[in-house]
Amino acid sequence: MKWLFLGAIAAMCVASVGMLRWTPEETNDRRTPLVYVTGENPLRRSQAALFESMYPQSRIVMDPANGDAQKIVVQSLAGVGPDLFDNSGASGLEAYVNSGIAWDVTDELARRGIDVTKQTFPGAQGSAVYKGRTYGVPMQMNVEAIFYNKDVFDEAGIPYPKEELDWDELIALAKRLTVRDARGRVTRYGFSIAPREWLTMSAGFGGTLYKDGGRRSAVDGPGVRKSVQLIHDLIHVHKVCPSPSEASSMANVGGFSGSGRLLATGKYAMEYAGRYNLLNWREIPGLRLGIIPLPSGPLRRYTTMISISVLVNKLSPRREQALDYLTYLASPEYGKLVQEASDGVAPFFDKASFAGVKIKYDDEVSLPLWKTIAERTQPPDLSPYIAAEATMRIWGRHFDQVVLGTKEPAKATADAAREIDEQIRQNVEREPYLRKLWNEGAKG
Amino acid sequence: MAAQKGKREGFRQVLAASVFILPNILGFAVFTAGPVLYSFVMSFTNESVLRTVPFRFVGFENYLSILGDKTFWLYFVNTVYFMLGIPVSILLSLGLAVLLNQKLKGILAFRTLLYLPTFVAGVAVLLLWKNLFNPEHGAINAFLDWAGQSLGMSGYELPRWLSSTKNIFGLDVESVGFNPKQLGIGAREAILLMGLIGGMGGGNMLLYLAALTNVPEELLEAAQLDGASPWKRFWKVTWPQLAPTTFLIVVLSVIGGFQGGFESARILTGGGPSGTTTTLAYYIYQKAFQEYQIGYASAVAWFLFAIIFTLTLINWKIGAKQEAI
Numbered sequence: 001m002k003w004l005f006l007g008a009i010a011a012m013c014v015a016s017v018g019m020l021r022w023t024p025e026e027t028n029d030r031r032t033p034l035v036y037v038t039g040e041n042p043l044r045r046s047q048a049a050l051f052e053s054m055y056p057q058s059r060i061v062m063d064p065a066n067g068d069a070q071k072i073v074v075q076s077l078a079g080v081g082p083d084l085f086d087n088s089g090a091s092g093l094e095a096y097v098n099s100g101i102a103w104d105v106t107d108e109l110a111r112r113g114i115d116v117t118k119q120t121f122p123g124a125q126g127s128a129v130y131k132g133r134t135y136g137v138p139m140q141m142n143v144e145a146i147f148y149n150k151d152v153f154d155e156a157g158i159p160y161p162k163e164e165l166d167w168d169e170l171i172a173l174a175k176r177l178t179v180r181d182a183r184g185r186v187t188r189y190g191f192s193i194a195p196r197e198w199l200t201m202s203a204g205f206g207g208t209l210y211k212d213g214g215r216r217s218a219v220d221g222p223g224v225r226k227s228v229q230l231i232h233d234l235i236h237v238h239k240v241c242p243s244p245s246e247a248s249s250m251a252n253v254g255g256f257s258g259s260g261r262l263l264a265t266g267k268y269a270m271e272y273a274g275r276y277n278l279l280n281w282r283e284i285p286g287l288r289l290g291i292i293p294l295p296s297g298p299l300r301r302y303t304t305m306i307s308i309s310v311l312v313n314k315l316s317p318r319r320e321q322a323l324d325y326l327t328y329l330a331s332p333e334y335g336k337l338v339q340e341a342s343d344g345v346a347p348f349f350d351k352a353s354f355a356g357v358k359i360k361y362d363d364e365v366s367l368p369l370w371k372t373i374a375e376r377t378q379p380p381d382l383s384p385y386i387a388a389e390a391t392m393r394i395w396g397r398h399f400d401q402v403v404l405g406t407k408e409p410a411k412a413t414a415d416a417a418r419e420i421d422e423q424i425r426q427n428v429e430r431e432p433y434l435r436k437l438w439n440e441g442a443k444g
Numbered sequence: 445m446a447a448q449k450g451k452r453e454g455f456r457q458v459l460a461a462s463v464f465i466l467p468n469i470l471g472f473a474v475f476t477a478g479p480v481l482y483s484f485v486m487s488f489t490n491e492s493v494l495r496t497v498p499f500r501f502v503g504f505e506n507y508l509s510i511l512g513d514k515t516f517w518l519y520f521v522n523t524v525y526f527m528l529g530i531p532v533s534i535l536l537s538l539g540l541a542v543l544l545n546q547k548l549k550g551i552l553a554f555r556t557l558l559y560l561p562t563f564v565a566g567v568a569v570l571l572l573w574k575n576l577f578n579p580e581h582g583a584i585n586a587f588l589d590w591a592g593q594s595l596g597m598s599g600y601e602l603p604r605w606l607s608s609t610k611n612i613f614g615l616d617v618e619s620v621g622f623n624p625k626q627l628g629i630g631a632r633e634a635i636l637l638m639g640l641i642g643g644m645g646g647g648n649m650l651l652y653l654a655a656l657t658n659v660p661e662e663l664l665e666a667a668q669l670d671g672a673s674p675w676k677r678f679w680k681v682t683w684p685q686l687a688p689t690t691f692l693i694v695v696l697s698v699i700g701g702f703q704g705g706f707e708s709a710r711i712l713t714g715g716g717p718s719g720t721t722t723t724l725a726y727y728i729y730q731k732a733f734q735e736y737q738i739g740y741a742s743a744v745a746w747f748l749f750a751i752i753f754t755l756t757l758i759n760w761k762i763g764a765k766q767e768a769i
Contacts, residue, residue, distance in 0.1 A: 005464060070733040095736060098494035245607035249580030376693050389734040393719075400718040401617065404609065408624070415618070431490065431504065433498050 005169045031059040036310075037072060037085040040064045043341050047139075049326045050337055056319055069095055076177045076315050083316040084325055086139070088308045089119055090126035091388030093135060096311060102135040103314035108323055111136060114330045123304035123377020124347040130309075136309035137326040138347035140338060141371045144200070146170075147277070148270040149263055150288040152177065152188070156269075160290050174240035178268035189239040192247065192262070193231070193294075195403045200304065201227035204297020209391060211429060213441050214383030215424065219395060220417035224299075228402055228409040236405045243403060263289075274306075275370070278342035293373050304377040307347070342361040342435045345370050368404045385424045385434055394419045449631030486744035494736050506743030515719075516727065516744065518622050522632070523723040524617070526699035529636045533643035534693055538686075540644060542678075555653070562646040569642070570711045575635050577605040579750055603629035606713055609720050617718045631721050649695050655689035656682070691763040695756055702752050724748050 016275055031052075038044050048060035063082055066072065069092055075081040081101070086091050097103035109116065116134045117123060124138035153160055156177055165173065174190030181187050202208075209225025210216065216222065234241035242250065252268055261278045263271040264287050272294055281287055296302055310329060312322045327333055335346035349371060398416040401407035428434045452655065453524050471658030505619050510516050545553050561569070586601045592600050604610075609617050617626065667677045668766050705723025709715045715722035715730075722730075732741035 002460065009463075009467075045454075068733075070493070070736075095494065098496040100495045100734075245579055245604060249578055387735040389730070393730060393734075397617070397717065397719045400716050401609065404607065404717060406609065423693070426509075430502075430509075431497065432500075433496070 019389050030057065031057055032318055033061050034058055034084055034318060034322055034325065035063055035082040036325070037063045037066050037082040038310075039067060039086065039164075041343075043343050046341075047265045047334065047337060050333060051325060054328060054331070054333065055324045058324060060325075062179055072096075073099045073101055075312050079315065081313050081315060083313055083318050083322040085280055085313065086308050086309055087127050087136060087311050088178070088306055090382055091387075092132075093127055093130050093309070093311075094145075094382060094388070097130050097135055097299075100312055101311075103131075103312040103319055104133050104135055105137075105312060105326060106134040109137070109306065109326065110324075112327050114327065117328070119350070120347040121374040123302070123374065123379060124307040124309075126304070126379025127307045128309035133345070136311035136330040138307055138309045139329050140344040141190065141347040141349075141374055142274050142276070142301070142306040142308075142344040143370055144274045144303065145274055145291045145293050145373055146191075146270050146272050147263060147281075148290045148292070149266055149268070150290055152266050152269040153290075155266075161292050163294055164293050165174055170295055171234070171238055171240065174234075174270065175238060177396075178240045186239070186242070187247075188266060189242050191234065191270045191272075192241055192268045193234065195231050195235075195244060197229045197272060197294075198224070198231050198399070199380060200302045201230060201295070201297065203301035203303040204299050206297075206299055207303075207383050210381055214381075214385055215438065215441070217391070217417040217420035217424070219420065220413045223256045225409060225413050228399065228413055232402050232405070232409050234277045235403065241317055243405075250335075275342050275344055282342075291369060293369065300376050302373070302378050307344075307379075345374055347373065383424065384437060386420065390423060391420055394423065483742040483745060486739050487746045489739045490737075491739040491742070492736045493738065495750065502739065507747065509740065510744060510747050514619070516724075518719060519722045519724050519727045521615060521620055522720065523702060523705060523725075525611070525613075525632055526635055526639055526705055526723065527642070527698065529640040529692075530697045530701055533640050534648060534690070536640070536644040536647075537693075538652050538690075540649045541656055542655055544649070545656040552648055558645050559650065565630075566707050570638075570708060573634075573638050574606070574712055578605045579607065595647035604723075605629070605634045606631045607717060609718050611720070631713060631717060635705070635713075635721055637707060638708065640706070643697070648697070651689050651693055652686065655686050656679070659685045666731050689764075691759070695759050697764075698755055698759065699752050702748060702755075 124141040128136040177190035179188040205223040211218040398412040569729035608630030616626040617622035706725040709726040
């Protein structure tokens, strides 16, 4: 038996040595490989192919399996991180910068004639610019609008909305379009918006997450309260918008094609959705859509949570070559690709024209509409005293109850603000560096 | 001379044994013991992935914070709540094992069929449950609706399952306490039900099946000769013989229960609604990998370990006492 085990171990050792020595055949490809951690989106492949044709000295190696921030941070600190990676929000950028992974490319980009803070929309900058310094280039600016199904309007004998509506007008319209069966169950919702869009809506009413330089929560302020109240009322008072569970019950297909299908099949008359949905809607024969902006409140602003930027790993040995990819993202060629694919809109909007772009819907080519929406966006604010995820975790526990209809918005916002303030107080009490920052700010 | 030869032989045996266990020891040291030790040390620090947080030792500060962390205790209650199904689940797996221990034609096929779900990926099973719990079109509510209508009931409200914070004990959402408004059936019951059904077959059933085949036939025959009914034979002969297995299953289930709930929270519910399906395992993940508080998350993990260790000790004591009887 002993010899059997020894033999097995010896065989494994030989096999391991063999595997180590056996390396894939050398290719004649002399291009610099750039490992790029990005999503599973099939468009990324065509975007990478265009880059490779414009920068023949480099090639992109996609790595969609390691997209989590913690994986990127840990792998990079261990010296095996990617050269390029996507970041989708302000809080993610803060983590990458503070963990020493994101490379400050402000000066490098300036030398190449790129200034993200001046050439892109404010909403796109949240995932690229931190404390005035640029750490990446926005690759996609997610813009959302209200898409409406023209057939549903025709059937109801209601004229298409041509101009931007205010919230009262939108609710009145949604009420007219909502249809119930004999048992009172809704068979068609006049309007659909995801509850998480309270944040998008809040900017229009002057709502922010924090005040006093991030020292205190502002979710109990009138701006946020108004937007949360609107979400609550759309679902529970006017009953023109489905709750998340009603929405998922209606959707026969999951994923991002599910909700789009509900608009296409007339289960929703209007839906607040991203431009990327056009990728699916374009494939549905006979579908006629119109587009108007979401009411943007008295301040004509939206908060945007999603804009994707590409960052360069500060610790990468190929970071200089990786910069080429950032330069490419600011090019008109890349911008045109984004406009045509409906992957949001090109963040460098002025460089990316719609001219010659193959698109289907008349309203989609309405350049001023998407531009107006994009110009109104702003990134969410951050606090140095509490992680954005902690704020959202606390907020989520209260907001979920508003969506379920078991808690009043005023109470939920007040309770959440109190809890967030308490967490900030504990953090400052616990960490001397935060205490110092707090005191310095107080003096300032 | 002989003693020296014996010594040399002993040394050779130890050497040979060491060579055999070395790969395992190395793997254990690098991938288990090392990280465990690291997390223990980190639990006394403010370690964070963020470099803006200056590293420092905080002593027992993290542990003391846990005691006052309202969120921790809310999620502790959730974790215990999801363990309430353990006794029923154990009983059901015993029942299944007894059925599969019958000398029937094709029993092997039944055994295979009942163990087969264990091989299905957890994510696939969770997605299946998600559809079953769909409040409008799910099979569970369809059945409940049919049953209600068949019984001539009207005006009833079907559970909203994964999108409701209600629970059968009326536990409050925001504090550890009772709230009559929360009485009902919701996400916690959905997770409980999933655990119950999931824990019924699989490993526990297999352990019981193995234990049942080891119950001495002569004991059962003697009891039968003495006129004992099937129930008495089970209760007086089989059940005591299964005690060590039951003890093992209870210990493993309690440990698993305290460590559980991550998959369902991550895939099915995101820990919601309102944190009602967040367990301590998911809280550790949130603290470590979303809020980057590695030190605090490590302390929570060690606190959890202390709870599990204490409960296992109590289990051992009770188990040893029963064996003595």
